[in-house]
Amino acid sequence: AQSVTQLGSHVSVSEGALVLLRCNYSSSVPPYLFWYVQYPNQGLQLLLKYTSAATLVKGINGFEAEFKKSETSFHLTKPSAHMSDAAEYFCAVSSSGGYQKVTFGIGTKLQVIP
Amino acid sequence: AAGVIQSPRHLIKEKRETATLKCYPIPRHDTVYWYQQGPGQDPQFLISFYEKMQSDKGSIPDRFSAQQFSDYHSELNMSSLELGDSALYFCASSPSGGGPPSGANVLTFGAGSRLTVL
Numbered sequence: 001a002q003s004v005t006q007l008g009s010h011v012s013v014s015e016g017a018l019v020l021l022r023c024n025y026s027s028s029v030p031p032y033l034f035w036y037v038q039y040p041n042q043g044l045q046l047l048l049k050y051t052s053a054a055t056l057v058k059g060i061n062g063f064e065a066e067f068k069k070s071e072t073s074f075h076l077t078k079p080s081a082h083m084s085d086a087a088e089y090f091c092a093v094s095s096s097g098g099y100q101k102v103t104f105g106i107g108t109k110l111q112v113i114p
Numbered sequence: 115a116a117g118v119i120q121s122p123r124h125l126i127k128e129k130r131e132t133a134t135l136k137c138y139p140i141p142r143h144d145t146v147y148w149y150q151q152g153p154g155q156d157p158q159f160l161i162s163f164y165e166k167m168q169s170d171k172g173s174i175p176d177r178f179s180a181q182q183f184s185d186y187h188s189e190l191n192m193s194s195l196e197l198g199d200s201a202l203y204f205c206a207s208s209p210s211g212g213g214p215p216s217g218a219n220v221l222t223f224g225a226g227s228r229l230t231v232l
Contacts, residue, residue, distance in 0.1 A: 043225040
């Protein structure tokens with residue numbers, strides 16, 4: 001069984017401030033971890049993924065996430081928020097090795113204040 | 115690059131009617147997943163297919179059925195529609211066996227089909 005917990009369904013940051021979206025995972029086997037972004041009325045776009053290589057993963061739009069096994073965490077960060085970052089962000093987990101479905105967290109809505 | 119194509123993008127139905135959603139995966143992707151995202155909710159896994167066989171089943175109602183065809187496209191059939199079926203339905207595809215050398219089962223999502231049941 002696998003799951004992710006996203007802390008905070010809504011996060012507000014000022015433009016130019018640090019973005020930190022929290023995600024903790026639970027998995028009985030080594031996980032693969034993902035962050036997806038969803039803009040209003042659009043599909044899900046992959047931001048970045050962790051697949052047991054480097055623990056610090058860089059994604060698109062300046063986002064990065066660090067896999068910390070000891071903390072079972074995969075928090076998403078961006079040094080400086082832009083207005084265009086306003087969206088909903090989903091953390092997701094799947095088991096490593098071959099076919100496995102992805103399980104999503106409840107999502108965190110990011111608001112960027114000018 | 116080709117993406118996952120879903121049709122129709124929007125669909126309005128009455129209660130107790132039937133709806134069919136279609137999904138065309140990325141070329142050479144043989145695994146298709148269906149997700150349902152209700153208003154303000156996270157995507158919930160419904161069902162998946164690998165090489166035209168059902169590979170996994172999630173919280174899909176008995177009123178729903180799906181299949182994958184020989185060209186790997188998939189259709190989600192929903193009957194006896196209820197108000198609560200109003201949602202965004204996502205299809206995603208991935209290559210088999212985890213795909214790229216990284217082994218990650220990276221799903222590529224379509225833009226979704228928005229079903230409204232009146």
